[in-house]
Amino acid sequence: QVQLVESGGGLVQAGGSLRLSCAASGRTFSSYIMGWFRQAPGKEREFVAGITWTGGTTSYADSVKGRFTISRDNAKNTLHLQMNSLKPEDTALYYCAVRQSGPIVTMWREYQYWGQGTQVTVSS
DSSP states (O other): OEEEEEEOOEEEETTOOEEEEEEEEESOOTTOEEEEEEEOTTSOOEEEEEEOTTSOOEEEOTTTTTTEEEEEETTTTEEEEEEOSOOGGGOEEEEEEEEOSSSOOSOGGGOOEEOOOEEEEEEO
16 A cells, blocks of 8 residues: 655645645555646546656646646655646646556556645635
């Protein structure tokens, strides 16, 4: 089992920044993918960003490309999402997720472990 705990969400004005963190504990995998997803009320969960074990490969949704940066610290079992130039449409519950093997994919059902989420609200 892998336990994931997100933090860093909050209320911010449009144009502002937030940094989300995800602490992982429990069983770890040598080649697992980590990702961030988000879900707004009434909408389906959507992929935000993903990163490989080494951090050498990252992937972003078009809607956040150039504004968000995903990173990981394997020594501390921590995942981060730096979010800049936030927009009201970024408002959602943000989840950290782990995929046990394979490449970065955008389908949330392909990820096996999930955190409880952290709320991000961007006011206009």
